[in-house]
Amino acid sequence: MKIAKLKxxxxxxxxxxxxxxFFLFIDYGNTFDKPVVQTVLYLQFVPSLIKFLNVLxxxxxxxxxxxxxxxxxxxxxxxxxxxxxxFQDIIARVSWKFSSKxxxxxxxxxxxxxxxxxxxxxxxxxxxxLLGANxxxxxxxxxxxxxxxxxxxxxxxxxxxxxxxxxxxxxxxIYWFYPAELRDVIIASLIIPFLMLGLVVALSFxxxxxxxxxxxxxxxxxxxxxxxxxxxxxxxxEACNSCGLCVFSCKAGCIDDTNKKVDFxxxxxxxxxxxxxxxxxxxYRNTWFNSVGSQAIPSEADLxxxxxxxxxxxxxxxxxxxxxxxxxxxxIPAARQIIxxxxxxxxxxxxxxxxxxxxxxxxxxxxYCTACGLCVSACRSNVLQPTFLEYGWSGLMQPRMxxxxxxxxYDCKICGDVCPTQAISYFENLKEKQFTQIGKVNFVKENCIxxxxxxxxxxxxxxxxxxxxxxxxxxNTGLVIPEVDDEICVGCGACEYACPTMPYKAIYVEGNPExxxxxxxxxxxxxxxDPEKDFPF
Amino acid sequence: MKRRDFVKKSMNAGVLAGASSxxxxxxxxxxxxxxxxxxxxxxxxxxxxxxxxxRAIASLGGIKSxxxxxxxxxxxxxxxxxxSPERAANTNPKLVKRIIxxxxxxxxxxxxxxxxxxxxxxxxxxxxxxxxxxxxxxxKMVSGSSEGYYHxxxxxxxxxxxSVKVHELILESDIFINVPILKHHSSTRITSAMKNLMGIxxxxxxxxxxxxxxxxGEFPLYRKPDLNVVDAYAILKRNGPRGVSIADVLYPKSLLxxxxxxxxxxxxxxxxxxxxxxIPYIRIADELNIGTKDLSRxxxxxxxx
Numbered sequence: 001m002k003i004a005k006l007k008x009x010x011x012x013x014x015x016x017x018x019x020x021x022f023f024l025f026i027d028y029g030n031t032f033d034k035p036v037v038q039t040v041l042y043l044q045f046v047p048s049l050i051k052f053l054n055v056l057x058x059x060x061x062x063x064x065x066x067x068x069x070x071x072x073x074x075x076x077x078x079x080x081x082x083x084x085x086x087f088q089d090i091i092a093r094v095s096w097k098f099s100s101k102x103x104x105x106x107x108x109x110x111x112x113x114x115x116x117x118x119x120x121x122x123x124x125x126x127x128x129x130l131l132g133a134n135x136x137x138x139x140x141x142x143x144x145x146x147x148x149x150x151x152x153x154x155x156x157x158x159x160x161x162x163x164x165x166x167x168x169x170x171x172x173x174i175y176w177f178y179p180a181e182l183r184d185v186i187i188a189s190l191i192i193p194f195l196m197l198g199l200v201v202a203l204s205f206x207x208x209x210x211x212x213x214x215x216x217x218x219x220x221x222x223x224x225x226x227x228x229x230x231x232x233x234x235x236x237x238e239a240c241n242s243c244g245l246c247v248f249s250c251k252a253g254c255i256d257d258t259n260k261k262v263d264f265x266x267x268x269x270x271x272x273x274x275x276x277x278x279x280x281x282x283x284y285r286n287t288w289f290n291s292v293g294s295q296a297i298p299s300e301a302d303l304x305x306x307x308x309x310x311x312x313x314x315x316x317x318x319x320x321x322x323x324x325x326x327x328x329x330x331x332i333p334a335a336r337q338i339i340x341x342x343x344x345x346x347x348x349x350x351x352x353x354x355x356x357x358x359x360x361x362x363x364x365x366x367x368y369c370t371a372c373g374l375c376v377s378a379c380r381s382n383v384l385q386p387t388f389l390e391y392g393w394s395g396l397m398q399p400r401m402x403x404x405x406x407x408x409x410y411d412c413k414i415c416g417d418v419c420p421t422q423a424i425s426y427f428e429n430l431k432e433k434q435f436t437q438i439g440k441v442n443f444v445k446e447n448c449i450x451x452x453x454x455x456x457x458x459x460x461x462x463x464x465x466x467x468x469x470x471x472x473x474x475x476n477t478g479l480v481i482p483e484v485d486d487e488i489c490v491g492c493g494a495c496e497y498a499c500p501t502m503p504y505k506a507i508y509v510e511g512n513p514e515x516x517x518x519x520x521x522x523x524x525x526x527x528x529x530d531p532e533k534d535f536p537f
Numbered sequence: 538m539k540r541r542d543f544v545k546k547s548m549n550a551g552v553l554a555g556a557s558s559x560x561x562x563x564x565x566x567x568x569x570x571x572x573x574x575x576x577x578x579x580x581x582x583x584x585x586x587x588x589x590x591x592r593a594i595a596s597l598g599g600i601k602s603x604x605x606x607x608x609x610x611x612x613x614x615x616x617x618x619x620x621s622p623e624r625a626a627n628t629n630p631k632l633v634k635r636i637i638x639x640x641x642x643x644x645x646x647x648x649x650x651x652x653x654x655x656x657x658x659x660x661x662x663x664x665x666x667x668x669x670x671x672x673x674x675x676x677k678m679v680s681g682s683s684e685g686y687y688h689x690x691x692x693x694x695x696x697x698x699x700s701v702k703v704h705e706l707i708l709e710s711d712i713f714i715n716v717p718i719l720k721h722h723s724s725t726r727i728t729s730a731m732k733n734l735m736g737i738x739x740x741x742x743x744x745x746x747x748x749x750x751x752x753x754g755e756f757p758l759y760r761k762p763d764l765n766v767v768d769a770y771a772i773l774k775r776n777g778p779r780g781v782s783i784a785d786v787l788y789p790k791s792l793l794x795x796x797x798x799x800x801x802x803x804x805x806x807x808x809x810x811x812x813x814x815x816i817p818y819i820r821i822a823d824e825l826n827i828g829t830k831d832l833s834r835x836x837x838x839x840x841x842x
Contacts, residue, residue, distance in 0.1 A: 029659075163683075173647065175649075175677040175679050178659065178678075178680050179680055179683055181658070181682055380657045380659055381656075381657040409619055409660060410656075411620070411660070412619075412657070412660065449745065449746060453746075453748070455748040455749060455750070455751075456748075456749045456817070457745045457746075458722075458723045458724020458725070459741075459742070461723035462655070462723055462724065463655055465779060467723075467776050467781050471723045471724055480723070498655075498742075498745075500742035500743070500745040501746070521781050521782075523781070523782060523784045524784075525784065526774050528787065529787050529788060531583065531790065535808075535839050536808060536810075537807045537832045537837065
C-alpha cells in the first residue's frame with residue numbers, strides 16, 4: 001500500500017516539473033533569472049547530456065542523476081521529470097474524461113513491444129549525432145518537442161488571451177499589467193512542431209505512452225538501462241486473480257496479464273498498477289540481490305534492428321548532402337510593409353545566417369542546439385526567431401537572429417542565461433557580450449534614402465549602440481549619410497531593423513560564421529561646460 | 538470611444554481651420570489651453586531637475602493654471618533607450634516624478650506616462666528608472682508598443698505627413714505635457730521637444746522615408762503639447778540619440794519650460810551650442826507658424842539657482 005501512496009507523490013512531482021517548465025516557455029515577463037531556469041531544467045536528459053558534451057563539466061550532471069535513478073528504480077524520468085510525458089498523461093486524462101463508461105473501464109490495454117521501431121530510432125539518432133548531425137535528436141527529444149509546442153502554440157495563444165484581459169482592464173482605466181508583445185507568426189517554423197504535436201496527441205489520446213515506447217529516443221535509451229535496474233516491478237502470481245485492472249490502468253501497455261509479467265523496459269514507473277490492484281500483487285523487488293532475477297520480455301527483432309541501423313547510416317550520409325541550403329533575405333512580412341518613395345534597387349543577398357551572441361559559431365550552434373525554443377520565448381526584442389530549414393538539416397528549426405522582426409538589445413544577454421544546452425553560452429559579464437561581434441554591418445548607398453531622395457534619415461545611426469554607423473557629410477548637399485566601421489560593429493542588427501527602405505534595405509548585417517571580438521569604440525574627452533556661464537539667449 | 542471620436546473630429550477641424558489662416562495669423566493656441574502668465578518661456582539653471590521644475594512652473598503661475606481638478610494628463614518623456622539615467626539618453630526620472638506630483642496636487646484625476654520606445658520597451662521602462670518614478674508618484678505607466686493604441690488622423694494642410702497614427706492617450710487626455718531630454722541627434726543634429734513627438738506616433742519609418750525634417754516640422758499641426766518641459770540637466774553632446782558611453786554626457790544643469798514648442802527647441806539648441814536656423818525642422822515649424830524661433834521676440838524669464 002505504501003507504494004500506491006507513492007503514486008500521489010509521483011503525480012505531484014510530475015505536475016510541478018510540468019508547470020514550472022511550461023511557465024518558462026510561455027512567460028512573457030522573464031520572471032525567473034538564470035539560477036532558477038537552469039535548476040528547473042537541470043534534470044532534462046537531452047539538454048543536460050548535450051551541455052555535458054559541450055562544456056565538458058559536471059555542472060551538467062543532470063543526465064547522470066537520471067541514469068543512476070533509472071538503474072535504481074526504472075524510468076522515473078519518463079513518469080515524473082519529462083514534461084512531454086506529463087503532457088501525454090494530461091491528453092490521456094482528457095480523453096478518458098470524454099470516454100463512455102465502458103471505455104473508461106478498459107481504457108488502456110497491453111500492447112506488444114515495438115522494439116524494431118524504438119531501438120531503431122534510438123540507434124539512428126545516436127549514430128547521426130556521432131556523425132555530427134543533431135537534427136534527429138532535436139526532432140525527437142521529448143523536452144525540446146514540449147518546448148516547441150509551448151513556444152509555437154501555447155505562448156501566442158495565452159498571450160492573446162492575456163492581452164484581451166489587459167485590454168479590458170485598460171478600458172476600465174486600470175493599468176496594472178502591461179500587454180505582452182506577441183511575435184509575428186512564421187508559418188514554416190510551425191510545420192514540424194505542428195506535425196509532432198499531432199503525432200503526440202494522436203498517440204496519447206487512446207494509447208497512453210505509446211510515443212515514449214516507439215518514437216522517443218530517451219524512452220528507448222532509458223528502457224535499455226532499465227533492463228539492469230536494481231529494483232523492478234513484479235506481479236506476485238499467487239496474489240493475482242487476473243482481474244485485469246492493472247492492464248487497463250497501464251498507460252505504457254506493458255503489463256502482460258496472461259503471463260503475469262511486466263515489461264519493465266517499457267514501464268514508465270507511473271505506479272498506476274499499484275493503486276489499481278485490489279490484491280496488492282504489485283511489488284518493487286531487488287533484482288540484483290534476489291534469486292528471481294530479471295524477467296524482461298526478450299527482444300524478438302535483433303536481426304531486424306541491425307538491418308535498420310545499417311540502413312539508417314546510408315540515409316544519414318544522404319542527408320548530410322542536403323546541408324547546403326542557403327537563405328536569402330529579400331522579403332519582409334507583409335504586415336510590416338510601408339510604401340517607399342521609390343523602391344530600392346540593389347538586392348540584399350546574405351551569405352551567412354546570424355546566430356545569437358554566445359553561440360560562438362554557426363557550426364557550434366548547429367551542433368549543440370536542440371531547438372527547444374526557450375531563448376525564443378525569453379527574447380523580449382523578438383529578434384530570435386525559429387526557423388525551418390534555413391540553416392539546412394544540421395540546424396533544423398534552430399533559432400536565428402532575424403532583423404526584420406527586431407534587433408538584439410545591447411544590454412541583454414537572456415538567451416545565454418536560459419539556454420539549457422549552452423549552445424548559446426552564458427556570459428558572466430555583460431561587457432563580454434557587448435564586445436561579441438556576431439556579424440558585420442554593410443551599407444548599400446544606392447538604396448539609402450539620403451542618396452535616392454536627398455532628404456535626411458539616419459534611422460540606422462540613431463539606433464546603433466556603438467556608433468559603428470555614424471553620419472558624415474554627404475557631398476555638398478548639407479545632408480549626412482551613414483558611414484560604417486565594421487570593426488566596432490557588434491552585429492546587433494539595430495541599423496537593419498530601423499532602415500526604412502523597401503523592398504531592399506540600405507544597411508544590413510552579414511553574419512560571422514565564427515563570432516569575433518569587436519574593437520572598443522574610440523572615446524575622446526569632451527570639453528566640460530562652465531557652470532558659471534550665462535544663458536546663451 | 539465616443540470621446541475619442543469627438544476629440545479626433547475636433548482636432549481635424551482644428552487642423553483645417555489652421556489651413557485657412559495659414560500665414561495670416563499665428564495659431565499658437567491651436568491645441569487649446571496654454572499656460573497663462575507673462576512669460577513665453579522660462580529657463581532655469583544650476584539646480585537639480587526636480588527643483589528647477591518647481592521654480593520654472595511657479596514662475597508660470599503654477600501647474601494649476603494648466604491642469605484643472607479632475608482632468609486627465611498624459612506625460613510623454615523620452616524613454617527611447619534601454620540605458621540607465623546617468624547615460625542621459627532618456628528623460629531624467631526625478632523630473633518626470635516631480636511633474637506628476639504637481640499634476641496630482643492640482644487635482645488631476647489620472648496622469649499617464651508612455652513612450653513608443655526604440656529599444657525593447659519593457660527594458661526601457663525599467664532601466665530608465667522612469668517606470669519606478671511614475672509608480673512612486675501615483676502615475677500610470679502605459680505601453681506604447683502595440684499598433685492597437687494608435688488611431689489614424691488625416692490632414693490636408695501638411696505637405697508630407699498626410700496621415701499619421703497617434704497614441705490614444707494623446708487624443709483622449711485633457712492635457713498633454715511633452716517632457717523631452719535635450720540630446721545630440723545623428724541626423725537631425727538635435728533632438729528636443731519636436732523630435733520627441735516621434736514617440737507618440739506608430740510608424741516612424743514613414744517619417745524617415747518621407748523627408749524626416751519636414752515630417753518633424755509639420756507634425757505639430759496635428760497636435761501641439763499644452764506644455765513642453767525640456768530636460769537639459771545632463772545632455773548627450775555627441776553619439777546621440779542613444780549615446781555610446783557616459784563620456785558622451787555634459788552637464789548644463791538647465792531646464793526649459795514653455796507652451797511654444799518651436800521657441801523651446803530654439804532655446805534648447807542654443808544651450809546645446811548650435812543655432813536654431815541651422816536645424817531644418819525648427820525653420821520649417823517656424824515658417825508654418827507653429828511657434829516662433831526668434832527668441833528676441835519672446836518674453837523669457839531666466840532663473841539661476
